Amino acid sequence: MLLFGLAAFGLYSLRGPERTSGVVLHFRALLLTTALFGVLLSVAAMLCMAWAMSGVSDWSELLPHIEMMVLETDVGLSWSVRIAALSLAAIAVALNQRSPAASLWLITLSGAVALATLAWAGHGAMDEGVRRNWHFITDFLHLWAAGGWVGALAAFALLLRQAEQRLPVLARTLTGFETAGAVIVVVISVTGVVNYLFIVGPRVDGLLDSTYGQLLTLKVVLFAAMLVFAALNRFHLSPLLEQARQAGEHSVAVNALRRSMALELSVAVAILALVAWLGTLSPQMDS
Structure with missing residues (x-):
């Protein structure tokens, strides 16, 4: 990724x-x-x-x-x-x-x-025929979108380590990531739902009764937390950084972005660990 x-x-x-x-x-x-x-x-x-x-x-x-x-x-x-x-x-x-x-x-x-x-x-390998092909395509899109998000988070974290020297580039790339970030979120969300339908089916009853369902629910909660961090960066911290850069006082905005990016990257790592664990479990809704 x-x-x-x-x-x-x-x-x-x-x-x-x-x-x-x-x-x-x-x-x-x-x-x-x-x-x-x-x-x-x-x-x-x-x-x-x-x-x-x-x-x-x-x-x-x-x-x-x-x-x-x-x-x-x-x-x-x-x-x-x-x-x-x-x-x-x-x-x-x-x-x-x-x-x-x-x-x-x-x-x-x-x-x-x-x-x-x-x-x-992954679980797509268990399918056959046309269903298998569509499941793989969904998996590909999900993996690429997730990889794009993880790579962007890592890049921003690296830029924030040297923010004083890279401030113009950092401000520009944060603003420019709006479109790519929106596409990534939509692709991850849609393919995540489609993957759930492929693996479990159109039902949520008994979801929390199995280890698989509990971990999947935790993954969704953590993904929602990432969306909150992303929204905070997009609508508050990025504009704050641009304003601080123009005013010549950027240390407070940079430190806030560093904290937010560190938390978002930590949540991303936790999600990847959950995905690795989920891949070893049966999706059957039984404990």
Whole structure:
């Protein structure tokens, strides 16, 4: 999500030379780190999955099971595509100094592919036929929108760390994020509802009687909290920052934004943890 979201932020929020690593954000270090970390986590996930599904007691016996999963299953195919996409993104980072826009475009597209492959580890993989295809499309949109939001939050948090030097860019990007933020919220909300209908169906009775339903409810509550923080940033703190910048006294506004962004980013991390947990649970409405 960070790989895709940070690269996308550089494309829709920054201009020309600002997209070069080190001018506003240190894209080379940030994107290379997230790409390589994504590869390491993917390898670890495959090892853990093969270990759990094979039931072997020795690592030396695990290799044939890993080969079978990678070469003969849909999950293995999606894993291979993810590794390839993340590797391509890592290579594209090297182009940033010579062609920052092309580099960010390639990383964004590679990150989008890598992010989409996570859908094969979700509940959509249980469906079949046309329903499966539509469920995957909904998952893709949900993942991309969430990645865009997480990446933007991380970018703003980084800009706020050096707000005194980046104040004009910070003020402009906060204001410019209004349209992208609105689209992200709509996509997450709509696809979230559609995903619920795919997984649970058109009912809410007994929702709080299962662990899955309780965690899902908590996720919705935290998402609502993020919307409150986003509205606070949009309608109060961002205009306050612009007014303070023009007046030459911006420390109070910057500190308020830092606190709000830290809280919003913390809630986002909590939501991602809940999503990871939900993906391991049965959606059946029983305790």
